[in-house]
Every structure is written in C-alpha cells, then in structure tokens.
Amino acid sequence: MLKKLTRIVIAALALAGVAALAAGVWLIRGGISAKTTPGAFETTLGRRVRTLAIPRSARDMRNPVPLTPQVLAAGRAHFADHCAQCHANDGSGDTEMGRGLYPRAPDMRQPATQSLPDGELFYIIENGVRLTGMPAWGSGTHEGTEDSWHLVHFIRHMPKLTAAELAEMKTLNPKAPDERQAEEQQPSQGSANDRPSKPAPEHKHKHGSR
Numbered sequence: 001m002l003k004k005l006t007r008i009v010i011a012a013l014a015l016a017g018v019a020a021l022a023a024g025v026w027l028i029r030g031g032i033s034a035k036t037t038p039g040a041f042e043t044t045l046g047r048r049v050r051t052l053a054i055p056r057s058a059r060d061m062r063n064p065v066p067l068t069p070q071v072l073a074a075g076r077a078h079f080a081d082h083c084a085q086c087h088a089n090d091g092s093g094d095t096e097m098g099r100g101l102y103p104r105a106p107d108m109r110q111p112a113t114q115s116l117p118d119g120e121l122f123y124i125i126e127n128g129v130r131l132t133g134m135p136a137w138g139s140g141t142h143e144g145t146e147d148s149w150h151l152v153h154f155i156r157h158m159p160k161l162t163a164a165e166l167a168e169m170k171t172l173n174p175k176a177p178d179e180r181q182a183e184e185q186q187p188s189q190g191s192a193n194d195r196p197s198k199p200a201p202e203h204k205h206k207h208g209s210r
Helices: 002-030 040-053 069-082 096-100 118-127 143-158 162-170 179-185
Strands: none
Touching: 069 143, 069 162, 118 143
C-alpha cells in the first residue's frame, strides 16, 4: 500500500514538473506582452482556477441588501466613479484601459459574468483577482461591504441599462483636470429657467481610500 502511494505521489510530482516546464516554454516563446488575447484553453483554465480559489462559503452567500431604486442608483453611481475606467459604463469593457489589460476586461453583460453567483461576484469585488487588473476594493468596513453588495445588484442590472442611466453615469465618471477646466470655461447656455433644476446625484463612496 505504501509503495503504491509513493508511486502515485511520484507520478503526480512528475506531471506537475512537466506542466511547469511546458508553462515555462510557453512563457518564453510568447514573452510577457499583454497585447495578445488569451486563448480558449487559458481562458477556461483561468476561470476554473478562480472559481476553485474562492471558498465555497463565499460563493454560497446571497445578497443581504434588498434591491430598491435607491440601492440600484447607489451601485450605478459607485460603478461610474470606481469601475467604468476599465469596464465602461455599460459593462462592455470597451475602454482604452480595459482593452489593454491581460486578460481583457470582460463584457459583464454576458453569461460568463451574469451566471456567477452573487457571493462569487461579491468576493471578486472585495478581494480582487491576482495576476489580472482587478484590484481588491474591500475596506473591511460595514459601509464598504454594503457598497460591494450594491455593485452586485448593479452588475445584475447591466443587460437592462437604459440610455438615460448611461447618460447619468457619464456625468459621474471621473474627469481629468484639463477636462474639468474645459467644462468650467464653457459659456452658460440659455437662461436660468432653461437650465436643469436637478443636478446629477452626488455619490459619496466608502470603499476605503481607493
């Protein structure tokens, strides 16, 4: 029995060594460029490893925050402020930053994201994903945890985003200093009565210092 177990361990170590060698050869031949698109095998393997690395107890969590228009609006504003630079307001990932990541920022409207359990989405938001561009947003506070659950609700809503919601998010996206200066220098259009009486909602995020 002991000899059989030893042979199994040796065989497993040998397979692991071959796999590591193959990965090394692949890396040397392909270089470290992030310009290439991950292949189907690498994509499938990466998603599988990510799922296995998330504790079962975390994946099984359900969103404890009831879905209300106010919660959805908070998640939408938070996403516009924190996440849209990579993921785009509509979740497509079609931004300069998102296209330059390796792997690319996913289209969050598609089944690969929408089919994930609430707990898995929450865990990824809070803890990030190593060796990708996804940072860990968890602050360890009650407020930060609620913000992450708000984002889970918003991610679920992405396939149904309206033009009005996208227009509002555009006003909440972070702007570079030169963009803000250009907006401030633009002359006011119309009279006071013609201007919007209700400004875009202010988003006060609580995700730590990020």
